[in-house]
Amino acid sequence: MNGLKMHPLIDKEKQKLAKKYRRDNVIISIYSYLVSAVVVFALLYFAISKNFVDFLHGVTEIRFLVILSYFTVLYVFYVLLTFPFSFIKGYTIEHKYGFSTQTRSAWFRDWLKSSVVSFVLGAIIFEILYLITHISINLWWLWLSLIIIFFSVIFANLFPILILPLFYKTAPVENDDLKEKISTICNRAQIHIKGIFTINLSSKTTKANAAVVGLGNTKRILIGDTLLQNYSEDEILSVCAHEIIHYREHHIWWSILWQCFITLIMFYVFYKIYPFFYGLVGFEKISDIAAFPLFIAIFTVLSFIIKPLISALSRYYERRADKGALDLTRTPDAFINFMAKVCNKQLIIAYPHPIIEWYMYSHPSPGNRIKCAKNWCN
Numbered sequence: 001m002n003g004l005k006m007h008p009l010i011d012k013e014k015q016k017l018a019k020k021y022r023r024d025n026v027i028i029s030i031y032s033y034l035v036s037a038v039v040v041f042a043l044l045y046f047a048i049s050k051n052f053v054d055f056l057h058g059v060t061e062i063r064f065l066v067i068l069s070y071f072t073v074l075y076v077f078y079v080l081l082t083f084p085f086s087f088i089k090g091y092t093i094e095h096k097y098g099f100s101t102q103t104r105s106a107w108f109r110d111w112l113k114s115s116v117v118s119f120v121l122g123a124i125i126f127e128i129l130y131l132i133t134h135i136s137i138n139l140w141w142l143w144l145s146l147i148i149i150f151f152s153v154i155f156a157n158l159f160p161i162l163i164l165p166l167f168y169k170t171a172p173v174e175n176d177d178l179k180e181k182i183s184t185i186c187n188r189a190q191i192h193i194k195g196i197f198t199i200n201l202s203s204k205t206t207k208a209n210a211a212v213v214g215l216g217n218t219k220r221i222l223i224g225d226t227l228l229q230n231y232s233e234d235e236i237l238s239v240c241a242h243e244i245i246h247y248r249e250h251h252i253w254w255s256i257l258w259q260c261f262i263t264l265i266m267f268y269v270f271y272k273i274y275p276f277f278y279g280l281v282g283f284e285k286i287s288d289i290a291a292f293p294l295f296i297a298i299f300t301v302l303s304f305i306i307k308p309l310i311s312a313l314s315r316y317y318e319r320r321a322d323k324g325a326l327d328l329t330r331t332p333d334a335f336i337n338f339m340a341k342v343c344n345k346q347l348i349i350a351y352p353h354p355i356i357e358w359y360m361y362s363h364p365s366p367g368n369r370i371k372c373a374k375n376w377c378n
């Protein structure tokens with residue numbers, strides 16, 4: 001328990017169930033990664049990727065079409081191959097533990113929409129990747145990083161109005177009393193919120209959440225209807241205050257900037273090491289489309305290495321939001337009650353092993369957040 005005494009509001013039996021819930025998800029994730037690794041190995045070892053690219057070049061010499069065709073076939077194959085894991089993790093396990101409110105057909109529609117959106121975005125990125133690496137042999141890593149910065153800003157701006165409505169319905173908060181109290185917190189924070197919306201999480205899950213999304217004119221606070229239905233007003237205000245601090249301190253912008261800086265470093269490291277690894281399997285140029293499975297494999301390993309840094313940065317901003325929320329609301333008991341309820345209702349492990357929290361957690365663990373709230377009182 002990380003040296004912390006379990007808070008009395010946290011249900012010990014629910015914590016045992018939470019460990020089983022996490023175990024089930026981890027097992028499926030491991031199987032999914034193993035299958036993906038086997039596919040990457042097969043594509044490279046048996047020259048399937050190279051032979052397929054040679055076939056495409058025999059059909060057309062238009063590089064744009066070769067790139068698009070390769071990505072399309074590879075993406076469809078990957079999505080179908082990993083569909084069982086997505087279904088087990090997103091539907092079966094969520095129903096097993098009483099979280100999902102979706103029918104099989106509703107879940108499948110969401111999976112299909114998500115796959116189409118991912119395909120469109122992935123195809124654009126894939127085309128840009130092999131255009132830039134083809135025309136800029138030595139500085140592709142820099143140009144790609146700059147393009148990613150641009151796309152990250154555009155995507156964050158458009159997400160609330162283009163992507164989110166594909167999966168959820170949002171509407172302005174109708175509770176006038178709650179809106180007035182949220183406005184009071186905003187005044188204390190000396191900010192003006194352009195939009196506070198509810199989002200119909202209950203159409204898919206029993207889990208509660210809130211978030212700040214968007215940039216500029218599209219920035220808004222989203223409060224899950226499950227949060228409004230199942231938590232007290234003080235608890236809801238505590239969560240809203242947390243999101244208001246994210247808003248006030250521009251944490252979305254900071255997260256984008258940090259992510260882009262880390263991506264720049266990763267691309268540069270990739271630029272330095274790829275000749276050795278590409279050479280091992282018979283590739284010479286970064287612009288070789290057939291080497292994409294190896295590109296993904298190397299980038300995945302780099303992502304695993306850099307993950308603790310990304311997690312630490314995220315936890316830093318979450319801690320700031322927690323402290324700011326306590327300063328705004330001055331209701332630590334509501335904050336603690338909310339954290340304990342979330343652990344009990346959503347089967348979140350309150351006291352994970354310190355190494356797991358250090359490596360994986362984007363938020364401080366509930367146990368540490370409760371501890372910080374209790375220390376705030378002193």
